[in-house]
Amino acid sequence: MRISLAAEKKAWTLPEWLRYVLIGASFIAAWQLYVSFGGVSQLLVASPASTLQALFTDTTNGQLPGAILVSLQNLAIGMLIGISIGLLLASFSTFSRFGRYLLTALTAVFSPLPGIAILPLTILWFGLSSSAIIFVVVFGAIWPISASTDTGFRTIGTTTRMVALNLGLSRWQTVRDVFLPAALPHILSGLRLAWAFGWRTVVGAEIVFGVAGSNGGLGWYINNARYFLNPPAIFAGLVVISLLGVLLDTFFQFIEQKTVVKWGMKQAQ
Amino acid sequence: MSKRYWPLAFLLSLLVLFVSACGNATSASSTPGTPASFTIVYQPGIGAATFVILKNQKTLDKQFPNTKIQWRIVNSGSAVREAILSNQGQLGSLGLPPFLVGWDKGMDWKVLLASSLSDSWLVSKNPRLKTLKDFGPNDKIGVVAPDAQQAIVLRKAAQDQLGDAHALDHNLVAIGSADGEQALQSGQLAAQLSGSPFQEREIAAGGHVILHTRDIFGPVGAGLIVLPQSFYNQYPAFSKTVYQDLLDVTSYVKGHHAEAAQYLEQDKASGGGGKAAQFKTLLDNPNLVYDKTPSGLIAYATFMKSIGLISKAPGSVNDLELPTVVGTGS
Amino acid sequence: MGRQDIEPIVELSHVYLDYHNGRSQGTTIVEDVNFTIQRGEKFVIIGPSGCGKTTLIKAIGGFLQPRQGQIVVNGAPIKSPGPDRAFVFQDFEQLFAWRTVLDNIVYALQVTKQLARRAAIDKAQFYLKLVDVAEAAEKYPHMLSGGMKQRAALARALALEPDILLMDEPFGALDAITRNQLQLELNDIWQSTGVTIVLVTHSIQEAVFLGHHVMVMSSSPAQILEIVDTSQAQDLASPAFVDISAHLQSLLIRRGRNQETAQESAAQLSAVE
Numbered sequence: 093m094r095i096s097l098a099a100e101k102k103a104w105t106l107p108e109w110l111r112y113v114l115i116g117a118s119f120i121a122a123w124q125l126y127v128s129f130g131g132v133s134q135l136l137v138a139s140p141a142s143t144l145q146a147l148f149t150d151t152t153n154g155q156l157p158g159a160i161l162v163s164l165q166n167l168a169i170g171m172l173i174g175i176s177i178g179l180l181l182a183s184f185s186t187f188s189r190f191g192r193y194l195l196t197a198l199t200a201v202f203s204p205l206p207g208i209a210i211l212p213l214t215i216l217w218f219g220l221s222s223s224a225i226i227f228v229v230v231f232g233a234i235w236p237i238s239a240s241t242d243t244g245f246r247t248i249g250t251t252t253r254m255v256a257l258n259l260g261l262s263r264w265q266t267v268r269d270v271f272l273p274a275a276l277p278h279i280l281s282g283l284r285l286a287w288a289f290g291w292r293t294v295v296g297a298e299i300v301f302g303v304a305g306s307n308g309g310l311g312w313y314i315n316n317a318r319y320f321l322n323p324p325a326i327f328a329g330l331v332v333i334s335l336l337g338v339l340l341d342t343f344f345q346f347i348e349q350k351t352v353v354k355w356g357m358k359q360a361q
Numbered sequence: 362m363s364k365r366y367w368p369l370a371f372l373l374s375l376l377v378l379f380v381s382a383c384g385n386a387t388s389a390s391s392t393p394g395t396p397a398s399f400t401i402v403y404q405p406g407i408g409a410a411t412f413v414i415l416k417n418q419k420t421l422d423k424q425f426p427n428t429k430i431q432w433r434i435v436n437s438g439s440a441v442r443e444a445i446l447s448n449q450g451q452l453g454s455l456g457l458p459p460f461l462v463g464w465d466k467g468m469d470w471k472v473l474l475a476s477s478l479s480d481s482w483l484v485s486k487n488p489r490l491k492t493l494k495d496f497g498p499n500d501k502i503g504v505v506a507p508d509a510q511q512a513i514v515l516r517k518a519a520q521d522q523l524g525d526a527h528a529l530d531h532n533l534v535a536i537g538s539a540d541g542e543q544a545l546q547s548g549q550l551a552a553q554l555s556g557s558p559f560q561e562r563e564i565a566a567g568g569h570v571i572l573h574t575r576d577i578f579g580p581v582g583a584g585l586i587v588l589p590q591s592f593y594n595q596y597p598a599f600s601k602t603v604y605q606d607l608l609d610v611t612s613y614v615k616g617h618h619a620e621a622a623q624y625l626e627q628d629k630a631s632g633g634g635g636k637a638a639q640f641k642t643l644l645d646n647p648n649l650v651y652d653k654t655p656s657g658l659i660a661y662a663t664f665m666k667s668i669g670l671i672s673k674a675p676g677s678v679n680d681l682e683l684p685t686v687v688g689t690g691s
Numbered sequence: 692m693g694r695q696d697i698e699p700i701v702e703l704s705h706v707y708l709d710y711h712n713g714r715s716q717g718t719t720i721v722e723d724v725n726f727t728i729q730r731g732e733k734f735v736i737i738g739p740s741g742c743g744k745t746t747l748i749k750a751i752g753g754f755l756q757p758r759q760g761q762i763v764v765n766g767a768p769i770k771s772p773g774p775d776r777a778f779v780f781q782d783f784e785q786l787f788a789w790r791t792v793l794d795n796i797v798y799a800l801q802v803t804k805q806l807a808r809r810a811a812i813d814k815a816q817f818y819l820k821l822v823d824v825a826e827a828a829e830k831y832p833h834m835l836s837g838g839m840k841q842r843a844a845l846a847r848a849l850a851l852e853p854d855i856l857l858m859d860e861p862f863g864a865l866d867a868i869t870r871n872q873l874q875l876e877l878n879d880i881w882q883s884t885g886v887t888i889v890l891v892t893h894s895i896q897e898a899v900f901l902g903h904h905v906m907v908m909s910s911s912p913a914q915i916l917e918i919v920d921t922s923q924a925q926d927l928a929s930p931a932f933v934d935i936s937a938h939l940q941s942l943l944i945r946r947g948r949n950q951e952t953a954q955e956s957a958a959q960l961s962a963v964e
Contacts, residue, residue, distance in 0.1 A: 219549045220501050220534050251782040257772040273789040319439045319508045321466045355789045356833025
């Protein structure tokens, strides 16, 4: 009787990173094929090669780095303010009945509004300055953060609360040392979401905003490329926007790894 | 390749082939020598007079019953360019710079004829701003697009008066004429460089003129009416008829200011929301010159190449012209 | 056996406790209880499920106020929870998940006794050793077994050097072997520290083994059925142990509706025999 060795020899499967690389490479190949042979004008769809070229050109001449800095700055300032307000609102909601009604009402009315929708309003209020963009980012960030923080606070177990009481902690100590870490899985989810929204909002607002001549961020960069009929630059801008979005999300994944996953409070994703 | 991946590869190639089949050729109508549809793309303002009348009198519709004549209003020269690039329009009306940018990047459009030349004013309501030197980093100037004629003129003025073509680049804000007028009124913009009827209204509301565009490049740079060379080659008789119609309607406008003004008021989208009386005043103004001969192309191209906005300048103005006006202009 | 002072540390007089569960009108869950707990003793409260013993120990802990009556600790009526009455819950998640075991105790010490970090670490390590969980000091709670978690929680409570150690079914969720182990260790710890312990359980064996006094409660609305002196019943095999267990069982079965308690104690009795 012959024993088959096939059962023992494990089939070699593609390592995961290689899978992603192959998918990405075939996508780029298909893209290049389409542009080369699909009969589409290069003024409508840029090829991967010319996109790469535009990336290189505009990075070395400083346009892209400048635009990236402006967008990230708008995002960072907006997020900082939005996170603070969101946390404050959530704390208010947790500790006061009126605060809870307030948060519920405000969230119901405002959270469905996309940030870009209020841009015309903010331009009226703040003028054609980056404050208008920052306000829009703030607006977009408050709701996911306050909602998730509030949920985080509410789902803190009674035992945890009792331990805090048992230790005789003051209100402030309780919030800082117990509630915030206990609610961290929810807060981090909210933060991750808010940053994702914020990034999309910043770029969108910059496009709508259209500061013509000066360095106005990645949204402006793309818009400017449009005016000067530079699709490779448009594509390059899109690539950068996407990459930065991925980087931001990865950053949050990293934070989650170092905190809530390490503490066993959340499944790793 | 493993068996599992065959369907995927097959689908992918189907996709590529299908999408590539969406070609760019204009299809012909049942009448030989005429296209199935013809779309004219123009911008709002006083310069829309000829198109409004052409539209209302249905001249083209009568001449070419088997061609669907369409009209589109967009907000900037770049938008006109995009419409033609994506085959959503054939005839476009726009300023010199967006045309030159398109030509520089390889679009095959050429000038069918020039339209009109008028003077644009840099208007401000702020008494502090009397010359370009007075503009600080926070004084925003509204132009319809960063590559619009006004924006290029501004850069030439910056070069002449401030020594650096890009000196005011950080001040520029791309904003449509109507929105820009609002923004100027509310103080969001320090100044705007647009066109009629917007600038006249701004003056009436208390603004003052900082510079006139005709002072920068001279009395050149009439707006262009352009058509892709490939379209002209495919439908030469049709194109020549359109050319003649435009000449005729321009004569009409020159001789019938009141009627033209009336048309512009009624067609709010094309007119920009002005009153017939306002339009008549503008049409009466000797500053508004109708000229079918393109002018300023070489001057603008040379300047734009010098500041890096385009990569090449035409050898002669004929390179940019269709047979209708070739051999003329500058 | 440990020292027993005559002076009471906890006195309850005519205490009525209500259970609210979200509604404004509560139901009385504990009715007119009066008893005292001696300083340094191990006082066990036993009763059928849902009889209010947890509510009672929480009231001693200060987590709720009696509708009527007084709870006096160390001569003063209590108003709120505090580290002088350190609690060990049944819940495995009572340690802060975001701190290591050592850090949990260090934090508790820093915040209740304002100890400097070094001093807090030393004290924390002492108690971790006492409870035999020192090797888990640098681990996060989620990495520990149930038994280790409860030990660590006990270490934290002891580190506070409280007047009273309150324990609400601390070993209830553990397997029988670990449970027995921890009962023995608790006894040893009491020997070393002499802290007053109030413990709630529904295990007769645990009550008799651990307690100096066992207070038997009826089902809700709970009243005290009897307080049994079990200080003589230390040895599991001794006749005193068997007699007292049987007595407790009869009390619980007569008034209690919880058949499981009865069956469990019957099983334990037969195991002992």
